[in-house]
Amino acid sequence: xxxxxxxxxxxxxxxxxxxxxxxxxxxxxxxxxxxxxxxxxxxxxxxxxxxxxxxxxxxxxxxxxxxxxxxxxxxxxxxxxxxxxxxxxxxxxxxxxxxxxxxxxxxxxxxxxxxxxxxxxxxxxxxxxxxxxxxxxxxxxxxxxxxxxxxxxxxxxxxxxxxxxxxxxxxxxxxxxxxxxxxxxxxxxxxxxxxxxxxxxxxxxxxxxxxxxxxxxxxxxxxxxxxxxxxxxxxxxxxxxxxxxxxxxxxxxxxxxxxxxxxxxxxxxxxxxxxxxxxxxxxxxxxxxxxxxxxxxxxxxxxxxxxxxxxxxxxxxxxxxxxxxxxxxxxxxxxxxxxxxxxxxxxxxxx
Numbered sequence: 001x002x003x004x005x006x007x008x009x010x011x012x013x014x015x016x017x018x019x020x021x022x023x024x025x026x027x028x029x030x031x032x033x034x035x036x037x038x039x040x041x042x043x044x045x046x047x048x049x050x051x052x053x054x055x056x057x058x059x060x061x062x063x064x065x066x067x068x069x070x071x072x073x074x075x076x077x078x079x080x081x082x083x084x085x086x087x088x089x090x091x092x093x094x095x096x097x098x099x100x101x102x103x104x105x106x107x108x109x110x111x112x113x114x115x116x117x118x119x120x121x122x123x124x125x126x127x128x129x130x131x132x133x134x135x136x137x138x139x140x141x142x143x144x145x146x147x148x149x150x151x152x153x154x155x156x157x158x159x160x161x162x163x164x165x166x167x168x169x170x171x172x173x174x175x176x177x178x179x180x181x182x183x184x185x186x187x188x189x190x191x192x193x194x195x196x197x198x199x200x201x202x203x204x205x206x207x208x209x210x211x212x213x214x215x216x217x218x219x220x221x222x223x224x225x226x227x228x229x230x231x232x233x234x235x236x237x238x239x240x241x242x243x244x245x246x247x248x249x250x251x252x253x254x255x256x257x258x259x260x261x262x263x264x265x266x267x268x269x270x271x272x273x274x275x276x277x278x279x280x281x282x283x284x285x286x287x288x289x290x291x292x293x294x295x296x297x298x299x300x301x302x303x304x305x306x307x308x309x310x311x312x313x314x315x316x317x318x319x320x321x322x323x324x325x326x327x328x329x330x331x332x333x334x335x336x337x338x339x340x341x342x343x344x345x346x347x348x349x350x351x
Contacts, residue, residue: 059111068303069281073277076090096113099111127245129249134241141173141211145226145227153229160188175330176234197220198220242313
């Protein structure tokens, strides 16, 4: 151990107080800077007006940047959000439950969220409200090899069916499909496979898989021809939609209307000109390899079929009742909501 000792500094009388002055000044600056930082952060979080007079809005999206969000990119690129006085920012995430929880406490004001999650959230006293349908047709289906003996959904009896897990839109969609043809979950072998359906279907690990119809069948078809049973042809369920919360509806309903108008215009333009929408999407999906453009263009065309509607954004009470019934049947929901109609609004849509 070293015997070195630091030298002792002897201060003259009064020197300590003089040195404290700049330290105190520095401390005040740090405190004021920190306060300014937190105030600025809270301004953004609370969707306050920017210097340009526009309102900052974060829109939560439960997936990576993708051509499947083309209408949002179109609405942003063409200035539809800006025309409504909105400065839009897209937040992408695989964690939909995080979006649900943040909407519930008003840390977020808007998200594209699955319809069944709104029902489940409200059962837990989370005040989410669905205000606009995103996909008109339920985006989930069951894919099988075209040459298999599964010619109809009823033929799934006794088959091994892959699914991400016993949760979410995939699970309630499958349960609704089975019910529509007189089957129950016990009639099939349900295999949780995460999001690996293309790989496991291509190597025949499972005989069928629950998939998102816009993109996964397209990937599997690179291995062999496929047949797809669209759940929307067998059951009327609520799909993804624009979701907000009761605080936002109570305090700023006009902002909700503005978001709906901008998104709806984006959907209309995407349906009218998918190629232009694809070109715009490339500005937002910046890491898409050029050799994937043809495949992703087809994904967009498949998505267009899900958006098409005579009244874009509208849902029906029957679809909400059917969705809640499936949730009760699967026991994901223990009891029906006291008032299911409080889970959604249709009166904010443009006439």
